[in-house]
Structure formats: C-alpha cells, structure tokens
Amino acid sequence: KAGVTQTPRYLIKTRGQQVTLSCSPISGHRSVSWYQQTPGQGLQFLFEYFSETQRNKGNFPGRFSGRQFSNSRSEMNVSTLELGDSALYLCASSQGWTGANTEAFFGQGTRLTVV
Amino acid sequence: QQPVQSPQAVILREGEDAVINCSSSKALYSVHWYRQKHGEAPVFLMILLKGGEQKGHDKISASFNEKKQQSSLYLTASQLSYSGTYFCGTGKETSYDKVIFGPGTSLSVIP
Numbered sequence: 001k002a003g004v005t006q007t008p009r010y011l012i013k014t015r016g017q018q019v020t021l022s023c024s025p026i027s028g029h030r031s032v033s034w035y036q037q038t039p040g041q042g043l044q045f046l047f048e049y050f051s052e053t054q055r056n057k058g059n060f061p062g063r064f065s066g067r068q069f070s071n072s073r074s075e076m077n078v079s080t081l082e083l084g085d086s087a088l089y090l091c092a093s094s095q096g097w098t099g100a101n102t103e104a105f106f107g108q109g110t111r112l113t114v115v
Numbered sequence: 116q117q118p119v120q121s122p123q124a125v126i127l128r129e130g131e132d133a134v135i136n137c138s139s140s141k142a143l144y145s146v147h148w149y150r151q152k153h154g155e156a157p158v159f160l161m162i163l164l165k166g167g168e169q170k171g172h173d174k175i176s177a178s179f180n181e182k183k184q185q186s187s188l189y190l191t192a193s194q195l196s197y198s199g200t201y202f203c204g205t206g207k208e209t210s211y212d213k214v215i216f217g218p219g220t221s222l223s224v225i226p
Binding site: 004033035040041042043044045048055056058090092102103104105106107108109 | 117147149155156157158159162202204212213214215216217218219
C-alpha cells in the first residue's frame with residue numbers, strides 16, 4: 001500500500017511569489033491535514049480537509065489556503081511568499097478526522113525555501 | 116493552546132529509561148504521540164483517550180491523567196533506534212477537533 005506522497009520534495013521561491021504544494025493521501029483515506037514545521041516550533045497546524053470540506057483551520061494568515069479534490073488529493077497554496085514561510089510542510093492522511101482517535105500517516109514533506 | 120512538553124531534550128545511554136511529559140491548559144479528549152527521526156516523517160506511536168482506552172505501540176507505554184490534563188510517555192530500556200524527536204498532540208473536548216502538537220522533545224540514545 002503506497003504511503004502519503006508529497007510533491008515536490010524541495011522548492012526554492014523568491015519573496016512575493018506564490019507556491020502550490022501537493023499531497024496524495026493513502027488510498028481510502030478521506031482526511032488530509034497540513035502542518036508547518038520549523039526548528040523549535042514543532043508541528044504548527046494549518047488546516048484539515050475531510051471529504052473536500054475544510055473542517056479545521058489553524059492560526060495562519062489568509063495567504064495560506066488549501067483545497068481537497070474528490071479523489072482526496074489535496075493542495076496547499078501560499079501566496080505572496082515571505083522569508084518566514086521557509087519551512088518543511090508536512091501533510092498527513094487518516095481514515096477519519098485526525099482528532100477522531102485515528103492514526104495519521106505523514107508524508108516526507110516539502111522543504112520550501114524562500115529567498 | 117499548544118501543549119507544553121518536557122524536557123526539551125534528553126540524552127540517554129542504551130538501556131536507560133526516560134519519561135517525556137506533555138501538559139495542556141485545556142481539557143483534553145485525546146493525546147497522540149509521534150516520533151520523528153532526523154530527515155524522516157513523523158511516525159505514529161500511540162493514542163490515549165479520555166476514559167482510559169489506548170491504541171498503539173507494544174514496546175512503549177504512556178499514561179493520561181485527565182484531571183491534570185497531562186500525559187507521559189515512558190521509554191524503558193532505551194535502544195539506539197529510539198533516538199528522535201517525540202511530539203505529543205492534544206485533541207480537545209470533542210472528537211472532531213484538530214490535533215495540536217507540542218514543540219517536541221529531542222531524545223538521543225548513545226552507546
């Protein structure tokens with residue numbers, strides 16, 4: 001069974017640009033969550049999608065957005081990139097809600113560097 | 116709302132035990148533990164639920180004190196493979212809320 005796939009693995013962007021990251025969950029999983037990981041900050045929750053609907057949202061500015069498609073694949077978009085957006089972006093998939101006591105499976109992440 | 120983890124970092128020799136603590140200022144419904152090795156994705160260890168149910172790892176144990184809103188992860192007879200960063204995630208009162216992770220505890224096991 002294939003794991004969670006995130007593409008691309010690495011990205012270098014310039015301030016002011018926008019970027020789209022992709023996440024393909026494990027087959028049969030309907031929930032996809034996105035996290036931003038920076039040194040010392042742990043895993044900061046961005047948002048969670050379940051069956052194409054955003055169910056939860058973290059405390060990030062509106063420049064961060066996402067969506068989920070009917071096949072459960074999800075994309076995350078960051079517009080008007082800032083230097084502080086440099087981070088590892090992780091996506092996790094689960095059969096149910098992440099908070100509904102189900103194990104989440106993480107992808108390898110996309111390392112975004114903003115210069 | 117981010118849970119607090121302690122210690123921030125710990126170094127152990129093989130065979131020693133360690134305890135990682137996680138506490139929240141909010142009432143908890145569930146506590147989730149993950150381990151992330153350097154350069155790898157976080158991997159699920161355990162979920163502890165209000166009411167005492169546990170799901171997870173055979174060789175790692177944990178406790179959940181609902182009244183104190185705390186959880187502890189117990190690593191006994193540590194092995195080199197236990198090295199990594201341990202994250203606790205907390206789910207609030209309802210089972211439909213998001214999981215918020217703490218800053219992580221770095222654990223290094225040395226020979």
